[in-house]
Amino acid sequence: MRADARKNYSHLLAVARDIVTEHGVDASMRDIARRADVGLATLLRHFPTREALFEALMCTNLDALAQKADELETSNSPDEALVSWFREGVAFVHSYRGVVDLIASAHADPDSALFASCATVHAVGARLLLRAQAEGTARADMNGDDLFALMSALGWLEGQPAFAPRADHLFHVIASAILTNPSKRVD
Amino acid sequence: MRADARKNYSHLLAVARDIVTEHGVDASMRDIARRADVGLATLLRHFPTREALFEALMCTNLDALAQKADELETSNSPDEALVSWFREGVAFVHSYRGVVDLIASAHADPDSALFASCATVHAVGARLLLRAQAEGTARADMNGDDLFALMSALGWLEGQPAFAPRADHLFHVIASAILTNPSKRVD
């Protein structure tokens, strides 16, 4: 990458982080370019899609989440590791307001720039879930998809001002459901 | 209302139902007006906001949901009534793809055209929850907000193609959590 291009790249990323933090996932690409004193087409050259921009914005968070899994796996019991990581995962899918919708659709779209990140999170979560299931502390009728889905649902709740105040409590409700072997069937 | 206005109203509603069923909550208002052979401004006269349009689209669903609560309350045990109605509630908040986001934000915005509908659903749900709690079959540390939030989260999951296949199973997971008195605390 040429020197001026590299400078544009990191500057755009910094500006985008600010604007996206403030306006959420629907922030105007034009606004970002404008605030960065760069042509809109230049922004689109570096990040051809909104997904590509968010992939770049969240890649450090992603690495941290994967590393956290390693730490938890070696120093905690399987059930504690699962729930602690689950909490981090909820925060990750809600890195920015509304981004969980992008993640949810990228999760099923191999062409999305966010697909690889989703797959990583999915795989790491599935590993921790399996470990807790082997121990018998996590309910056996769940798989990696379910974990990812519940993580996303909680991330979505956090993004809704109406629900955010109860999100922490609902995390406990759902986490306890994951750690409960179903004794009775509900219809 | 004048005769021609009434005709426009019901025709617009029918067309809107089709387009919204196909394209979800982000359907273009212009498209709806176009397909109805009516000026865009005429559509906006009848439904000044997107919320107003969806309020009209879902008002019959809303009545049905409230009536369902009455039926369940008189003919079922409190826990069965709660879970059955909860299932209907999830379907309601997901009447159209993406509309749950509109509902979630309307829930906290008294100025929204959907606020009254949200309040109704909230109140009905809280009543059924309270009844099951009094009986001791629903966990005591939940309130009407929590029920509405979980309903919305499940409705959101159903709207995501990546998660929809597991939504039914996750309904069971969450429903069983609601009907479980928490024995141990999870962190």
Add this chain to the structure above:
DNA sequence: ACCTGAACACCGTTCAAGT
């Protein structure tokens, strides 16, 4: 190589002018 302005086809809002 990389950047840029401009043209394009869209969106919802608003309102003066019509019937």
Add this chain to the structure above:
DNA sequence: ACCTGAACACCGTTCAAGT
């Protein structure tokens, strides 16, 4: 009363032209 076309300020996409 009710409807309408048009002007407006926005959006993301695309590309020919610049450095």
